[in-house]
Amino acid sequence: MADSRLELLQGTLDLLVLKALTWGPMHGYGVSVLIHQQTDGEITVVDAALYKALYRLEHDNLLASTWGVSENNRKAKFYRLTPEGRKRLRDALADWRRYSSAVEKLVGAT
Amino acid sequence: MKMPDFNGLRRYVTLPGRKRARIVRDVDSELETHLAMRAEALERQGATRDDARAQALREFGDLADARQYCVEVSRRTDRRAKWRDWLSDARLDAGHAVRLMRRSPAFSAATIAVFAAAIAASTAANSVLRAYLIRPLPFPEADRLMSIVPGPSLAVFPRSPSLQHVDWKRVDSLFEVTAAWDLDGFTLPDGSRPDYIDGAWVSPGFSKTMGITPAIGRDFTADDFAKHAPVALISDALWERRYGRDPRIVGTTVTMASTDRPREQTRVTIVGVLPRTFWHLNRFTDLLRPLPDESRMPSLARLQRGMSMAEGEAKLDAVVRAQLSGVDPGWRMSLMSASEEHAANIRPILVAISGAALLMLLAACGSVAGGLVGRMVSRRQELAIRTALGGTSGRIGRQLLTESVILATIAGTIGVVAARALLVAIGPLIERQLGATVPGGEIPKVEVVPPTPPALDRSRVHHPSFTFPFSSASLFLTRTFANVPRVITRSLPRREP
Secondary structure, three states: OOOHHHOOOOOHHHHHHHHHHOOOOOOHHHHHHHHHHHHOOOOOOOOHHHHHHHHHHHHOOEEEEEEEEEOOOOOEEEEEOOHHHHHHHHHHHHHHHHHHHHHHHOOOOO | OOOOOOHHHHHHHOOOOOHHHHHHHHHHHHHHHHHHHHHHHHOOOOOOOOHHHHHHHHOOOOHHHHHHHHHHHHHHHHHHHHHHHHHHHHHHHHHHHHHHHOOOOOHHHHHHHHHHHHHHHHHHHHHHHHHHHHHOOOOOHHHHEEEEOOOOOOOOOOOOOOOOOOOOOOHHHHOOEEEEEEEEEEEEOOOOOOOOEEEEEEEEOOHHHOOOOOOEEEOOOOOHHHHOOOOOEOOOHHHHHHHHOOOOOOOOOOOEEOOOOOOOOOOEEEEEEOOOOOOOOOOOOOOOEEEEOOOOOOOOEOOOOOOOHHHHHHHHHHHHHOOOOOOOOOOEEEEEEEHHHHOOOOOOHHHHHHHHHHHHHHHHHHHHHHHHHHHHHHHHHHHHHHHHOOOHHHHHHHHHHHHHHHHHHHHHHHHHHHHHHHHHHHHOOOOOOOOOOOOOOOOOOOOOOOOOHHHHHHOOOOOOOOOHHHHHHHHHHHHHOOOHHHHHHHOOOOOOO
Protein backbone atom coordinates (compact mmCIF):
# COMPACT_ATOMS: atom_id res chain seq x y z
CA MET A 1 0.00 0.00 0.00
CA ALA A 2 2.73 2.44 0.98
CA ASP A 3 4.28 1.85 -2.42
CA SER A 4 1.27 3.07 -4.34
CA ARG A 5 1.29 6.58 -2.88
CA LEU A 6 0.43 9.25 -5.38
CA GLU A 7 2.05 12.61 -5.44
CA LEU A 8 -0.84 15.04 -5.26
CA LEU A 9 -1.03 18.51 -6.65
CA GLN A 10 -1.54 21.04 -3.91
CA GLY A 11 -4.95 22.14 -5.10
CA THR A 12 -6.10 18.54 -5.19
CA LEU A 13 -4.89 17.93 -1.64
CA ASP A 14 -6.81 20.97 -0.40
CA LEU A 15 -9.89 19.68 -2.16
CA LEU A 16 -9.55 16.24 -0.56
CA VAL A 17 -9.02 17.70 2.92
CA LEU A 18 -12.00 20.03 2.64
CA LYS A 19 -14.18 17.25 1.27
CA ALA A 20 -13.08 14.84 4.00
CA LEU A 21 -14.13 17.29 6.68
CA THR A 22 -17.70 17.38 5.33
CA TRP A 23 -18.06 14.04 7.18
CA GLY A 24 -17.72 16.09 10.38
CA PRO A 25 -14.97 17.44 12.65
CA MET A 26 -11.96 15.14 12.87
CA HIS A 27 -8.29 15.13 13.74
CA GLY A 28 -5.44 14.92 11.25
CA TYR A 29 -5.06 11.16 11.51
CA GLY A 30 -8.78 10.77 10.93
CA VAL A 31 -8.55 12.85 7.75
CA SER A 32 -5.66 10.70 6.54
CA VAL A 33 -7.52 7.44 7.22
CA LEU A 34 -10.74 8.74 5.70
CA ILE A 35 -9.08 9.79 2.45
CA HIS A 36 -7.36 6.43 2.25
CA GLN A 37 -10.56 4.45 2.85
CA GLN A 38 -12.88 6.55 0.72
CA THR A 39 -10.54 6.21 -2.27
CA ASP A 40 -10.44 2.42 -1.74
CA GLY A 41 -6.79 2.74 -0.85
CA GLU A 42 -5.91 4.38 -4.15
CA ILE A 43 -4.75 7.56 -2.53
CA THR A 44 -2.57 7.79 0.54
CA VAL A 45 -1.67 11.33 1.47
CA VAL A 46 1.88 11.91 2.74
CA ASP A 47 1.28 12.94 6.37
CA ALA A 48 3.78 15.82 6.33
CA ALA A 49 1.95 17.37 3.37
CA LEU A 50 -1.42 16.75 5.03
CA TYR A 51 -0.50 18.66 8.19
CA LYS A 52 0.99 21.51 6.20
CA ALA A 53 -2.27 21.71 4.28
CA LEU A 54 -4.34 21.67 7.49
CA TYR A 55 -2.35 24.53 9.01
CA ARG A 56 -2.41 26.52 5.79
CA LEU A 57 -6.17 26.10 5.38
CA GLU A 58 -6.69 27.10 9.00
CA HIS A 59 -4.61 30.21 8.44
CA ASP A 60 -6.74 31.02 5.40
CA ASN A 61 -9.80 30.78 7.64
CA LEU A 62 -11.21 27.83 5.71
CA LEU A 63 -10.85 25.52 8.71
CA ALA A 64 -11.20 26.08 12.43
CA SER A 65 -9.80 23.87 15.12
CA THR A 66 -10.39 22.98 18.75
CA TRP A 67 -8.62 20.66 21.13
CA GLY A 68 -10.54 17.65 22.24
CA VAL A 69 -10.13 14.01 23.21
CA SER A 70 -9.90 11.30 20.55
CA GLU A 71 -11.90 8.07 20.48
CA ASN A 72 -9.03 6.22 22.21
CA ASN A 73 -8.59 8.96 24.80
CA ARG A 74 -5.77 10.93 23.33
CA LYS A 75 -5.58 14.67 23.32
CA ALA A 76 -6.11 15.64 19.68
CA LYS A 77 -6.76 18.71 17.61
CA PHE A 78 -10.07 18.51 15.77
CA TYR A 79 -10.60 20.41 12.54
CA ARG A 80 -13.92 21.49 11.12
CA LEU A 81 -15.01 23.46 8.05
CA THR A 82 -15.80 27.13 8.44
CA PRO A 83 -18.53 28.73 6.30
CA GLU A 84 -15.74 30.12 4.11
CA GLY A 85 -14.34 26.60 3.88
CA ARG A 86 -17.69 25.22 2.68
CA LYS A 87 -17.90 27.91 0.04
CA ARG A 88 -14.35 27.23 -1.11
CA LEU A 89 -15.13 23.52 -1.32
CA ARG A 90 -18.17 24.19 -3.54
CA ASP A 91 -16.07 26.34 -5.89
CA ALA A 92 -13.18 23.88 -5.91
CA LEU A 93 -15.51 20.96 -6.65
CA ALA A 94 -17.12 22.76 -9.57
CA ASP A 95 -13.69 23.59 -10.97
CA TRP A 96 -12.51 20.03 -10.44
CA ARG A 97 -15.50 18.53 -12.27
CA ARG A 98 -15.06 20.82 -15.25
CA TYR A 99 -11.35 20.13 -15.34
CA SER A 100 -11.58 16.35 -15.03
CA SER A 101 -14.40 16.05 -17.58
CA ALA A 102 -12.38 18.14 -20.01
CA VAL A 103 -9.35 15.95 -19.52
CA GLU A 104 -11.52 12.84 -19.84
CA LYS A 105 -12.97 14.13 -23.12
CA LEU A 106 -9.51 14.37 -24.60
CA VAL A 107 -8.02 11.27 -23.09
CA GLY A 108 -11.13 9.16 -23.78
CA ALA A 109 -11.49 10.37 -27.39
CA THR A 110 -11.12 7.61 -29.97
CA MET B 1 -11.92 6.30 37.85
CA LYS B 2 -10.03 8.42 35.39
CA MET B 3 -8.91 11.92 36.24
CA PRO B 4 -10.53 14.57 34.07
CA ASP B 5 -8.13 16.01 31.51
CA PHE B 6 -7.57 19.41 33.04
CA ASN B 7 -4.74 20.14 30.70
CA GLY B 8 -6.97 19.58 27.67
CA LEU B 9 -9.66 21.69 29.22
CA ARG B 10 -7.22 24.46 29.89
CA ARG B 11 -6.07 24.36 26.30
CA TYR B 12 -9.63 24.46 25.16
CA VAL B 13 -10.34 27.74 26.87
CA THR B 14 -6.98 29.41 26.25
CA LEU B 15 -7.32 32.78 24.54
CA PRO B 16 -5.82 33.18 21.08
CA GLY B 17 -2.79 35.09 22.35
CA ARG B 18 -0.54 32.11 22.91
CA LYS B 19 3.17 32.38 23.27
CA ARG B 20 5.56 30.79 20.85
CA ALA B 21 6.47 28.05 23.30
CA ARG B 22 2.84 27.06 23.60
CA ILE B 23 2.46 26.96 19.84
CA VAL B 24 5.50 24.71 19.49
CA ARG B 25 4.14 22.44 22.22
CA ASP B 26 0.75 22.26 20.51
CA VAL B 27 2.25 21.37 17.12
CA ASP B 28 4.47 18.72 18.70
CA SER B 29 1.59 17.29 20.63
CA GLU B 30 -0.60 17.11 17.53
CA LEU B 31 2.06 15.41 15.40
CA GLU B 32 2.94 13.00 18.21
CA THR B 33 -0.72 12.01 18.54
CA HIS B 34 -0.79 11.27 14.83
CA LEU B 35 2.33 9.09 14.99
CA ALA B 36 1.01 7.21 18.05
CA MET B 37 -2.35 6.54 16.39
CA ARG B 38 -0.72 5.29 13.21
CA ALA B 39 1.68 3.07 15.20
CA GLU B 40 -1.24 1.60 17.15
CA ALA B 41 -3.03 0.78 13.90
CA LEU B 42 0.09 -0.93 12.56
CA GLU B 43 0.47 -2.89 15.79
CA ARG B 44 -3.09 -4.11 15.45
CA GLN B 45 -2.10 -5.42 12.02
CA GLY B 46 0.63 -7.45 13.72
CA ALA B 47 3.76 -5.35 13.65
CA THR B 48 6.00 -5.20 16.71
CA ARG B 49 5.97 -2.00 18.76
CA ASP B 50 9.35 -0.80 17.46
CA ASP B 51 8.62 -1.64 13.84
CA ALA B 52 5.25 0.08 14.01
CA ARG B 53 6.79 3.26 15.37
CA ALA B 54 9.54 3.22 12.75
CA GLN B 55 7.07 2.70 9.91
CA ALA B 56 4.78 5.46 11.14
CA LEU B 57 7.74 7.84 11.17
CA ARG B 58 8.82 6.71 7.68
CA GLU B 59 5.35 7.17 6.26
CA PHE B 60 5.04 10.61 7.76
CA GLY B 61 7.62 12.11 5.43
CA ASP B 62 9.77 15.09 6.37
CA LEU B 63 8.71 15.53 10.00
CA ALA B 64 11.15 18.34 10.89
CA ASP B 65 10.12 20.38 7.86
CA ALA B 66 6.41 19.90 8.53
CA ARG B 67 6.89 20.81 12.20
CA GLN B 68 8.70 24.03 11.36
CA TYR B 69 6.13 24.96 8.71
CA CYS B 70 3.19 24.32 11.04
CA VAL B 71 4.72 26.37 13.86
CA GLU B 72 5.33 29.28 11.50
CA VAL B 73 1.83 29.20 9.99
CA SER B 74 0.28 28.74 13.40
CA ARG B 75 2.03 31.81 14.72
CA ARG B 76 0.72 33.87 11.83
CA THR B 77 -2.79 32.51 12.30
CA ASP B 78 -2.56 33.35 15.96
CA ARG B 79 -1.44 36.92 15.40
CA ARG B 80 -4.19 37.49 12.87
CA ALA B 81 -6.84 36.05 15.12
CA LYS B 82 -5.70 38.30 17.92
CA TRP B 83 -5.84 41.36 15.68
CA ARG B 84 -9.25 40.36 14.35
CA ASP B 85 -10.65 39.91 17.84
CA TRP B 86 -9.25 43.27 18.83
CA LEU B 87 -10.82 44.96 15.82
CA SER B 88 -14.22 43.41 16.28
CA ASP B 89 -14.18 44.36 19.97
CA ALA B 90 -13.23 47.90 19.02
CA ARG B 91 -16.09 48.08 16.54
CA LEU B 92 -18.54 46.87 19.16
CA ASP B 93 -17.22 49.32 21.73
CA ALA B 94 -17.35 52.21 19.29
CA GLY B 95 -20.92 51.40 18.30
CA HIS B 96 -21.93 51.19 21.93
CA ALA B 97 -20.16 54.45 22.72
CA VAL B 98 -21.89 56.29 19.89
CA ARG B 99 -25.29 54.98 21.01
CA LEU B 100 -24.58 56.15 24.55
CA MET B 101 -23.54 59.60 23.34
CA ARG B 102 -26.77 59.89 21.35
CA ARG B 103 -28.75 58.92 24.40
CA SER B 104 -27.36 61.86 26.40
CA PRO B 105 -26.71 64.53 23.77
CA ALA B 106 -26.50 67.41 26.26
CA PHE B 107 -23.78 65.78 28.28
CA SER B 108 -21.84 64.76 25.17
CA ALA B 109 -22.12 68.20 23.61
CA ALA B 110 -21.01 69.93 26.78
CA THR B 111 -18.04 67.62 27.21
CA ILE B 112 -17.00 68.03 23.61
CA ALA B 113 -17.42 71.81 23.71
CA VAL B 114 -15.33 72.29 26.85
CA PHE B 115 -12.66 70.04 25.53
CA ALA B 116 -12.65 71.47 22.00
CA ALA B 117 -12.32 75.01 23.33
CA ALA B 118 -9.35 74.06 25.46
CA ILE B 119 -7.67 72.22 22.62
CA ALA B 120 -8.29 75.13 20.25
CA ALA B 121 -6.76 77.60 22.69
CA SER B 122 -3.69 75.54 23.47
CA THR B 123 -3.16 74.56 19.84
CA ALA B 124 -3.34 78.18 18.71
CA ALA B 125 -1.08 79.37 21.52
CA ASN B 126 1.45 76.69 20.81
CA SER B 127 1.38 77.35 17.07
CA VAL B 128 2.41 80.91 17.82
CA LEU B 129 5.04 79.72 20.25
CA ARG B 130 6.36 77.34 17.63
CA ALA B 131 6.41 79.98 14.92
CA TYR B 132 8.56 82.30 17.01
CA LEU B 133 10.63 80.13 19.28
CA ILE B 134 10.86 76.65 17.89
CA ARG B 135 10.80 76.79 14.11
CA PRO B 136 14.26 77.68 12.81
CA LEU B 137 14.63 81.04 11.04
CA PRO B 138 13.96 80.66 7.31
CA PHE B 139 17.64 80.95 6.44
CA PRO B 140 20.02 78.24 5.27
CA GLU B 141 21.67 76.44 8.18
CA ALA B 142 19.95 78.76 10.59
CA ASP B 143 21.16 76.79 13.59
CA ARG B 144 24.66 78.20 13.07
CA LEU B 145 23.43 81.73 12.48
CA MET B 146 24.42 84.14 15.26
CA SER B 147 23.60 87.72 16.01
CA ILE B 148 26.64 89.84 16.83
CA VAL B 149 25.90 91.85 19.95
CA PRO B 150 28.23 94.72 20.92
CA GLY B 151 28.11 94.14 24.68
CA PRO B 152 27.70 91.34 27.18
CA SER B 153 23.93 91.23 26.64
CA LEU B 154 21.13 92.93 24.74
CA ALA B 155 20.74 95.41 27.63
CA VAL B 156 22.48 98.76 27.22
CA PHE B 157 25.96 98.64 28.76
CA PRO B 158 26.65 101.87 30.68
CA ARG B 159 30.30 102.43 29.67
CA SER B 160 30.39 100.99 26.16
CA PRO B 161 33.57 101.74 24.27
CA SER B 162 33.26 103.55 20.95
CA LEU B 163 33.42 101.06 18.10
CA GLN B 164 33.79 103.73 15.44
CA HIS B 165 37.35 102.86 14.50
CA VAL B 166 37.17 99.08 14.69
CA ASP B 167 38.21 97.37 11.47
CA TRP B 168 35.29 94.94 11.07
CA LYS B 169 36.83 93.28 8.02
CA ARG B 170 39.07 91.41 10.46
CA VAL B 171 35.94 89.98 12.09
CA ASP B 172 34.54 88.71 8.77
CA SER B 173 37.33 86.16 8.36
CA LEU B 174 36.43 84.50 11.69
CA PHE B 175 33.12 83.26 10.31
CA GLU B 176 31.83 81.30 7.37
CA VAL B 177 29.87 84.31 6.19
CA THR B 178 28.69 87.57 7.72
CA ALA B 179 25.94 90.00 6.84
CA ALA B 180 25.89 93.71 7.58
CA TRP B 181 23.18 96.14 6.68
CA ASP B 182 22.46 99.83 7.02
CA LEU B 183 18.74 100.55 7.13
CA ASP B 184 17.56 103.47 5.03
CA GLY B 185 14.50 105.01 3.48
CA PHE B 186 14.22 105.77 -0.23
CA THR B 187 12.02 108.16 -2.14
CA LEU B 188 10.93 107.12 -5.61
CA PRO B 189 9.64 110.32 -7.25
CA ASP B 190 9.00 108.89 -10.73
CA GLY B 191 5.63 108.15 -12.23
CA SER B 192 2.16 109.12 -11.25
CA ARG B 193 2.65 108.28 -7.61
CA PRO B 194 5.79 109.02 -5.57
CA ASP B 195 6.66 106.31 -3.03
CA TYR B 196 8.56 106.38 0.21
CA ILE B 197 9.86 102.92 0.91
CA ASP B 198 11.92 101.05 3.50
CA GLY B 199 15.17 99.58 2.29
CA ALA B 200 18.73 98.86 3.25
CA TRP B 201 22.31 98.92 2.08
CA VAL B 202 23.57 95.38 2.39
CA SER B 203 27.02 93.79 2.55
CA PRO B 204 28.33 91.20 0.03
CA GLY B 205 27.59 88.35 2.47
CA PHE B 206 23.92 89.32 2.83
CA SER B 207 22.49 87.16 0.02
CA LYS B 208 24.46 84.12 1.06
CA THR B 209 23.49 84.48 4.71
CA MET B 210 19.80 84.81 3.89
CA GLY B 211 19.90 82.28 1.08
CA ILE B 212 18.47 84.69 -1.50
CA THR B 213 17.97 83.67 -5.10
CA PRO B 214 16.20 86.46 -7.03
CA ALA B 215 12.86 85.40 -8.53
CA ILE B 216 13.77 87.22 -11.73
CA GLY B 217 16.93 89.07 -12.74
CA ARG B 218 20.18 88.60 -10.89
CA ASP B 219 21.76 88.97 -7.49
CA PHE B 220 24.45 91.56 -6.69
CA THR B 221 27.87 90.57 -8.03
CA ALA B 222 31.30 91.12 -6.52
CA ASP B 223 31.74 93.77 -9.21
CA ASP B 224 28.68 95.68 -8.01
CA PHE B 225 30.31 96.01 -4.61
CA ALA B 226 33.84 96.69 -5.89
CA LYS B 227 32.79 99.39 -8.35
CA HIS B 228 29.98 100.64 -6.12
CA ALA B 229 27.56 100.21 -9.00
CA PRO B 230 24.22 102.06 -8.98
CA VAL B 231 22.07 98.90 -8.83
CA ALA B 232 19.18 97.69 -6.70
CA LEU B 233 17.06 94.64 -5.87
CA ILE B 234 13.38 95.19 -5.11
CA SER B 235 10.93 93.12 -3.10
CA ASP B 236 8.11 91.11 -4.56
CA ALA B 237 5.67 93.37 -2.71
CA LEU B 238 7.10 96.55 -4.26
CA TRP B 239 7.24 94.91 -7.67
CA GLU B 240 3.53 94.14 -7.38
CA ARG B 241 2.51 97.45 -5.81
CA ARG B 242 4.43 99.83 -7.99
CA TYR B 243 5.25 97.95 -11.16
CA GLY B 244 2.29 95.58 -11.57
CA ARG B 245 4.61 92.54 -11.72
CA ASP B 246 5.97 93.72 -15.07
CA PRO B 247 9.03 91.52 -15.81
CA ARG B 248 10.48 94.31 -17.92
CA ILE B 249 11.34 96.09 -14.69
CA VAL B 250 14.64 94.20 -14.66
CA GLY B 251 17.20 96.39 -16.35
CA THR B 252 15.12 99.56 -15.97
CA THR B 253 16.81 102.60 -14.51
CA VAL B 254 14.75 104.56 -11.99
CA THR B 255 15.32 107.64 -9.90
CA MET B 256 15.58 107.26 -6.17
CA ALA B 257 16.85 109.37 -3.31
CA SER B 258 18.38 107.90 -0.17
CA THR B 259 17.41 109.60 3.09
CA ASP B 260 20.57 108.75 5.02
CA ARG B 261 23.05 108.92 2.17
CA PRO B 262 21.88 111.89 0.08
CA ARG B 263 25.11 112.04 -1.86
CA GLU B 264 24.75 108.57 -3.40
CA GLN B 265 23.77 108.23 -7.05
CA THR B 266 20.07 108.65 -7.71
CA ARG B 267 19.84 106.98 -11.12
CA VAL B 268 19.71 103.33 -10.15
CA THR B 269 19.21 100.22 -12.29
CA ILE B 270 16.92 97.51 -10.92
CA VAL B 271 18.76 94.24 -11.56
CA GLY B 272 16.43 91.75 -9.91
CA VAL B 273 13.32 91.01 -7.87
CA LEU B 274 13.52 89.19 -4.53
CA PRO B 275 11.49 85.99 -4.18
CA ARG B 276 8.04 86.33 -2.65
CA THR B 277 9.21 84.08 0.20
CA PHE B 278 12.03 86.39 1.18
CA TRP B 279 11.80 87.27 4.84
CA HIS B 280 14.13 89.43 6.85
CA LEU B 281 14.56 90.05 10.57
CA ASN B 282 13.29 93.61 10.04
CA ARG B 283 10.80 95.22 7.70
CA PHE B 284 13.34 97.20 5.67
CA THR B 285 13.14 94.89 2.69
CA ASP B 286 11.47 96.71 -0.19
CA LEU B 287 14.72 97.85 -1.73
CA LEU B 288 18.27 96.55 -1.31
CA ARG B 289 21.38 98.29 -2.56
CA PRO B 290 25.03 97.23 -2.29
CA LEU B 291 26.69 98.69 0.79
CA PRO B 292 29.63 100.94 -0.15
CA ASP B 293 33.01 99.43 0.69
CA GLU B 294 33.31 100.57 4.28
CA SER B 295 33.92 99.02 7.66
CA ARG B 296 30.61 98.18 9.25
CA MET B 297 29.77 95.88 12.16
CA PRO B 298 28.03 92.76 10.82
CA SER B 299 24.70 92.00 12.46
CA LEU B 300 24.67 88.32 11.57
CA ALA B 301 27.43 85.76 11.27
CA ARG B 302 27.34 82.08 10.49
CA LEU B 303 29.72 80.01 12.62
CA GLN B 304 32.30 77.89 10.83
CA ARG B 305 31.25 74.27 10.69
CA GLY B 306 32.32 72.59 13.93
CA MET B 307 32.95 75.86 15.75
CA SER B 308 31.09 76.28 19.02
CA MET B 309 29.32 79.48 19.95
CA ALA B 310 31.69 80.05 22.89
CA GLU B 311 34.70 79.60 20.63
CA GLY B 312 33.31 82.04 18.06
CA GLU B 313 32.49 84.53 20.77
CA ALA B 314 35.99 84.33 22.29
CA LYS B 315 37.62 84.91 18.91
CA LEU B 316 35.26 87.78 18.08
CA ASP B 317 35.87 89.46 21.41
CA ALA B 318 39.66 89.04 21.08
CA VAL B 319 39.78 90.58 17.59
CA VAL B 320 37.64 93.57 18.55
CA ARG B 321 39.26 94.12 21.95
CA ALA B 322 42.73 94.15 20.39
CA GLN B 323 41.69 97.27 18.46
CA LEU B 324 40.40 99.13 21.50
CA SER B 325 42.06 100.52 24.60
CA GLY B 326 40.84 101.23 28.11
CA VAL B 327 37.85 98.96 27.79
CA ASP B 328 35.70 98.35 30.89
CA PRO B 329 36.57 94.80 32.05
CA GLY B 330 32.86 93.91 32.22
CA TRP B 331 32.32 94.73 28.54
CA ARG B 332 32.76 92.21 25.78
CA MET B 333 31.50 91.37 22.32
CA SER B 334 29.06 88.51 22.35
CA LEU B 335 27.14 86.16 20.10
CA MET B 336 23.54 85.16 20.48
CA SER B 337 21.48 82.70 18.47
CA ALA B 338 19.80 84.80 15.78
CA SER B 339 16.37 83.31 16.41
CA GLU B 340 16.75 83.89 20.12
CA GLU B 341 17.63 87.52 19.57
CA HIS B 342 14.68 87.98 17.26
CA ALA B 343 12.26 86.67 19.87
CA ALA B 344 14.12 87.95 22.94
CA ASN B 345 11.48 90.50 23.90
CA ILE B 346 8.45 88.35 23.32
CA ARG B 347 9.71 85.07 24.71
CA PRO B 348 8.32 85.62 28.24
CA ILE B 349 4.90 86.57 26.87
CA LEU B 350 4.75 83.58 24.56
CA VAL B 351 5.87 81.17 27.23
CA ALA B 352 3.35 82.61 29.69
CA ILE B 353 0.49 82.37 27.20
CA SER B 354 1.38 78.84 26.24
CA GLY B 355 1.65 77.88 29.87
CA ALA B 356 -1.73 79.41 30.57
CA ALA B 357 -3.24 77.58 27.61
CA LEU B 358 -1.76 74.33 28.86
CA LEU B 359 -3.19 74.89 32.32
CA MET B 360 -6.54 75.59 30.72
CA LEU B 361 -6.25 72.32 28.87
CA LEU B 362 -5.46 70.56 32.13
CA ALA B 363 -8.42 72.20 33.80
CA ALA B 364 -10.66 71.12 30.92
CA CYS B 365 -9.33 67.58 31.20
CA GLY B 366 -10.10 67.66 34.90
CA SER B 367 -13.62 68.93 34.40
CA VAL B 368 -14.33 66.46 31.61
CA ALA B 369 -12.98 63.66 33.74
CA GLY B 370 -15.13 64.86 36.61
CA GLY B 371 -18.18 64.79 34.36
CA LEU B 372 -17.38 61.30 33.17
CA VAL B 373 -16.90 60.05 36.70
CA GLY B 374 -20.16 61.67 37.73
CA ARG B 375 -21.91 59.86 34.94
CA MET B 376 -20.40 56.60 36.06
CA VAL B 377 -22.57 56.74 39.12
CA SER B 378 -25.71 56.76 36.98
CA ARG B 379 -24.27 53.95 34.89
CA ARG B 380 -23.56 51.62 37.77
CA GLN B 381 -26.56 49.55 36.90
CA GLU B 382 -25.49 49.04 33.32
CA LEU B 383 -22.00 48.12 34.41
CA ALA B 384 -23.25 45.80 37.12
CA ILE B 385 -25.30 43.95 34.50
CA ARG B 386 -22.29 43.65 32.25
CA THR B 387 -20.22 42.33 35.13
CA ALA B 388 -22.94 39.85 35.98
CA LEU B 389 -23.01 38.70 32.34
CA GLY B 390 -19.34 37.89 32.55
CA GLY B 391 -17.70 41.14 31.46
CA THR B 392 -14.23 41.19 32.95
CA SER B 393 -13.05 44.46 34.48
CA GLY B 394 -10.44 44.67 31.72
CA ARG B 395 -13.08 44.37 29.02
CA ILE B 396 -15.39 46.91 30.65
CA GLY B 397 -12.43 49.21 31.20
CA ARG B 398 -11.70 49.04 27.50
CA GLN B 399 -15.28 49.89 26.69
CA LEU B 400 -15.05 53.00 28.87
CA LEU B 401 -11.69 53.85 27.36
CA THR B 402 -13.19 53.64 23.87
CA GLU B 403 -15.93 56.04 24.91
CA SER B 404 -13.35 58.57 26.15
CA VAL B 405 -11.20 58.16 23.07
CA ILE B 406 -14.16 58.83 20.79
CA LEU B 407 -15.15 61.90 22.78
CA ALA B 408 -11.57 63.14 22.75
CA THR B 409 -11.15 62.49 19.03
CA ILE B 410 -14.27 64.45 18.12
CA ALA B 411 -13.27 67.28 20.45
CA GLY B 412 -9.70 67.20 19.16
CA THR B 413 -10.83 67.47 15.55
CA ILE B 414 -13.15 70.36 16.30
CA GLY B 415 -10.45 72.00 18.42
CA VAL B 416 -7.80 71.80 15.72
CA VAL B 417 -10.16 73.16 13.06
CA ALA B 418 -11.16 75.99 15.41
CA ALA B 419 -7.51 76.73 16.14
CA ARG B 420 -6.85 77.07 12.44
CA ALA B 421 -9.75 79.46 11.99
CA LEU B 422 -8.53 81.45 14.98
CA LEU B 423 -5.02 81.75 13.58
CA VAL B 424 -6.27 82.78 10.15
CA ALA B 425 -8.49 85.42 11.75
CA ILE B 426 -6.17 86.96 14.30
CA GLY B 427 -2.70 85.90 13.12
CA PRO B 428 -1.77 89.35 11.74
CA LEU B 429 -3.13 90.99 14.88
CA ILE B 430 -0.97 88.77 17.06
CA GLU B 431 2.03 89.67 14.95
CA ARG B 432 1.37 93.40 15.34
CA GLN B 433 0.73 93.11 19.07
CA LEU B 434 3.92 91.19 19.68
CA GLY B 435 5.90 93.73 17.67
CA ALA B 436 8.14 91.18 15.98
CA THR B 437 7.49 89.70 12.56
CA VAL B 438 6.87 85.99 12.37
CA PRO B 439 9.99 84.24 11.08
CA GLY B 440 9.22 83.00 7.61
CA GLY B 441 6.27 85.33 7.14
CA GLU B 442 3.31 83.71 8.83
CA ILE B 443 2.21 81.60 11.74
CA PRO B 444 1.90 78.02 10.56
CA LYS B 445 -1.78 77.38 10.06
CA VAL B 446 -2.98 74.04 11.19
CA GLU B 447 -3.32 72.11 7.98
CA VAL B 448 -4.19 68.54 7.35
CA VAL B 449 -0.72 67.43 6.42
CA PRO B 450 0.90 64.33 7.88
CA PRO B 451 3.08 65.48 10.75
CA THR B 452 6.79 65.28 10.02
CA PRO B 453 9.61 65.36 12.54
CA PRO B 454 10.66 68.94 13.32
CA ALA B 455 14.14 68.22 12.02
CA LEU B 456 12.71 67.91 8.49
CA ASP B 457 11.02 71.26 8.77
CA ARG B 458 13.18 73.08 6.26
CA SER B 459 10.48 73.69 3.71
CA ARG B 460 7.93 76.45 3.85
CA VAL B 461 5.09 74.00 4.11
CA HIS B 462 3.16 74.93 7.20
CA HIS B 463 2.29 71.88 9.12
CA PRO B 464 1.03 71.19 12.58
CA SER B 465 3.95 69.06 13.71
CA PHE B 466 3.98 70.99 16.91
CA THR B 467 0.28 71.27 17.46
CA PHE B 468 -0.45 67.61 16.81
CA PRO B 469 1.59 66.36 19.72
CA PHE B 470 -0.44 68.72 21.82
CA SER B 471 -3.75 67.35 20.69
CA SER B 472 -2.40 63.87 21.19
CA ALA B 473 -1.14 64.81 24.63
CA SER B 474 -4.55 66.09 25.56
CA LEU B 475 -6.10 62.87 24.27
CA PHE B 476 -3.71 60.99 26.45
CA LEU B 477 -4.47 63.13 29.47
CA THR B 478 -8.19 62.60 29.10
CA ARG B 479 -7.66 58.93 28.64
CA THR B 480 -5.71 58.85 31.84
CA PHE B 481 -8.32 60.83 33.69
CA ALA B 482 -11.11 58.89 32.12
CA ASN B 483 -9.57 55.70 33.33
CA VAL B 484 -10.80 56.67 36.76
CA PRO B 485 -14.14 54.96 35.95
CA ARG B 486 -12.23 51.76 35.52
CA VAL B 487 -11.10 52.01 39.11
CA ILE B 488 -14.71 52.48 40.06
CA THR B 489 -15.80 49.35 38.22
CA ARG B 490 -13.29 47.48 40.30
CA SER B 491 -15.05 48.70 43.40
CA LEU B 492 -18.52 47.84 42.11
CA PRO B 493 -20.57 45.98 44.69
CA ARG B 494 -19.99 42.28 44.24
CA ARG B 495 -23.03 40.18 44.93
CA GLU B 496 -22.51 37.30 47.29
CA PRO B 497 -23.01 34.06 45.38
